Amino acid sequence: MPKPHAPDKPAPHAARRSEKSRRAIYDAALALVAEVGYPRTTIEGIAARAGVGKQTIYRWWSSKADVLLEAFLDLSDQASREAGAQDAYVIPDTGDLAADLKAVLRLTVDQLKDPRFEAPSRALAAEGVVNEELGRTFMTKLLEPSLQLYVDRVRAAQEAGQVRRDIDPRIALELWVSPLAQRWLQYTGPISYEYTDTLVDYALHGIAAR
Amino acid sequence: MPKPHAPDKPAPHAARRSEKSRRAIYDAALALVAEVGYPRTTIEGIAARAGVGKQTIYRWWSSKADVLLEAFLDLSDQASREAGAQDAYVIPDTGDLAADLKAVLRLTVDQLKDPRFEAPSRALAAEGVVNEELGRTFMTKLLEPSLQLYVDRVRAAQEAGQVRRDIDPRIALELWVSPLAQRWLQYTGPISYEYTDTLVDYALHGIAAR
Numbered sequence: 289m290p291k292p293h294a295p296d297k298p299a300p301h302a303a304r305r306s307e308k309s310r311r312a313i314y315d316a317a318l319a320l321v322a323e324v325g326y327p328r329t330t331i332e333g334i335a336a337r338a339g340v341g342k343q344t345i346y347r348w349w350s351s352k353a354d355v356l357l358e359a360f361l362d363l364s365d366q367a368s369r370e371a372g373a374q375d376a377y378v379i380p381d382t383g384d385l386a387a388d389l390k391a392v393l394r395l396t397v398d399q400l401k402d403p404r405f406e407a408p409s410r411a412l413a414a415e416g417v418v419n420e421e422l423g424r425t426f427m428t429k430l431l432e433p434s435l436q437l438y439v440d441r442v443r444a445a446q447e448a449g450q451v452r453r454d455i456d457p458r459i460a461l462e463l464w465v466s467p468l469a470q471r472w473l474q475y476t477g478p479i480s481y482e483y484t485d486t487l488v489d490y491a492l493h494g495i496a497a498r
Numbered sequence: 499m500p501k502p503h504a505p506d507k508p509a510p511h512a513a514r515r516s517e518k519s520r521r522a523i524y525d526a527a528l529a530l531v532a533e534v535g536y537p538r539t540t541i542e543g544i545a546a547r548a549g550v551g552k553q554t555i556y557r558w559w560s561s562k563a564d565v566l567l568e569a570f571l572d573l574s575d576q577a578s579r580e581a582g583a584q585d586a587y588v589i590p591d592t593g594d595l596a597a598d599l600k601a602v603l604r605l606t607v608d609q610l611k612d613p614r615f616e617a618p619s620r621a622l623a624a625e626g627v628v629n630e631e632l633g634r635t636f637m638t639k640l641l642e643p644s645l646q647l648y649v650d651r652v653r654a655a656q657e658a659g660q661v662r663r664d665i666d667p668r669i670a671l672e673l674w675v676s677p678l679a680q681r682w683l684q685y686t687g688p689i690s691y692e693y694t695d696t697l698v699d700y701a702l703h704g705i706a707a708r
Contacts, residue, residue, distance in 0.1 A: 475633045490704075
C-alpha cells in the first residue's frame with residue numbers, strides 16, 4: 289500500500305503541511321463513504337471536502353480504494369492507541385489464552401460500537417459483499433493481518449500445550465471472530481462483553497458433554 | 499408477510515394465471531436486485547421485467563422489501579426440494595449431532611455456491627449492512643427462522659445428554675453458522691465440505707487440550 293511521502297528533505301513547515309493534508313484527506317474519505325456509499329465516493333469529492341487539490345491525492349495514492357484502506361488503517365491505529373494498547377499489532381500472551389482472547393475481543397466490541405468507526409466500516413463492508421475485487425482487497429489488507437495476530441497467539445498456546453496440536457489456528461479463530469462479525473454485519477444479535485466472553489469459553493471447551 | 503392470494507373461488511385458469519404472474523414477479527425481483535442493487539430496484543422495474551402491471555404487484559405486496567423477502571423464501575424452498583430435503587424446515591435428528599449438523603451445512607455450502615442464489619443474496623445482504631431497518635427485517639424474516647432450526651436441534655441434543663445443559667443454543671449455533679457466513683460475505687477463506695465438517699468438530703469438542 290503506498291504511504292504518503294513528503295518531497296526529499298522537506299522543510300519543517302512543508303512536512304507539517306503534508307501531515308495536515310493527509311489527515312484532512314483521511315477524514316474526508318471516511319466521512320464521504322459513510323454518507324454516500326463507496327460507489328459515489330470519488331477522488332474529486334474527497335479532495336473538495338478535504339480542501340486540497342485533486343493532484344495532491346493522486347500524488348500519494350492511486351485510487352479511492354487505496355485512500356480508504358489507508359484511512360481505515362490509520363483509524364484502527366488511533367483507536368488502539370486511545371485504548372491504551374502498547375502495540376496494536378500484538379495480542380497479549382499472559383499464558384492464559386482465554387483471558388487474553390477475552391481482553392482483545394472486549395476492545396473489538398468497543399471499536400464496533402464507536403460511531404467514528406461504524407458508518408465508514410459498514411459502507412466499505414457492504415461494498416465488499418457485492419464487489420468481489422474490493423472485498424478481497426479489503427480482506428487481504430485490513431482483515432487478514434488482524435486475523436493473523438490470532439493465528440500467532442493460538443500457535444503459542446499450541447506450543448505451550450494448551451491447544452491441541454491437530455487444530456488449524458486459522459480456522460479456530462473464526463469460532464470467536466466470525467460470530468461477532470456476523471452480529472455486527474447482519475444484526476443477528478446484541479454485542480456485549482458477556483457475549484464475547486461466552487464465545488471464547490465455548491470455542492476453547494466445546495459444547496459437547498464430556 | 500403477505501402471501502399472494504387469488505380472488506375468492508378463482509376459476510382454474512385464473513389461479514394458473516396468478517401462479518404464473520407470481521413466479522414471473524419473483525424471478526424479476528431477484529434478477530433486478532442482482533443487477534442494479536437494492537436501492538435502484540423498484541416496484542415499477544419489477545413489474546416491467548415481469549410483464550405485469552404495477553397494480554398486480556401492489557395488490558399482493560406492500561413494498562419491494564416484501565416482494566424480495568418472499569422471493570428469497572421461495573428460492574430457498576426450491577433449493578431444499580431439489581436437494582431432496584423432505585421438509586426444508588427441519589434439521590435431521592438421527593441421534594448423532596455432529597453428523598446431522600455436517601449434513602445440513604453441506605447443503606448450505608451447495609446453496610451458497612448456487613449462482614441463482616448468490617447474486618441476489620449478496621445484493622440484499624450488502625444493503626442490510628448499511629440499511630439497519632432492512633438488515634433487521636432480513637434477519638427476522640429470513641435468517642432467524644433458519645437459525646431457530648439449529649436451536650431446536652441443539653436443545654434436543656441437550657435433552658439427550660450430548661450437549662452440556664449450561665450451553666446457550668442460540669450462541670452455540672454461531673460457532674458453525676457465522677464462520678461460514680463470514681467466509682461467504684467477506685471472502686475470508688474458501689468454502690468447502692471439509693471446512694464445515696471441521697467447524698462442527700471444533701465447536702463440539704473445543705480447541706483446548708484436555
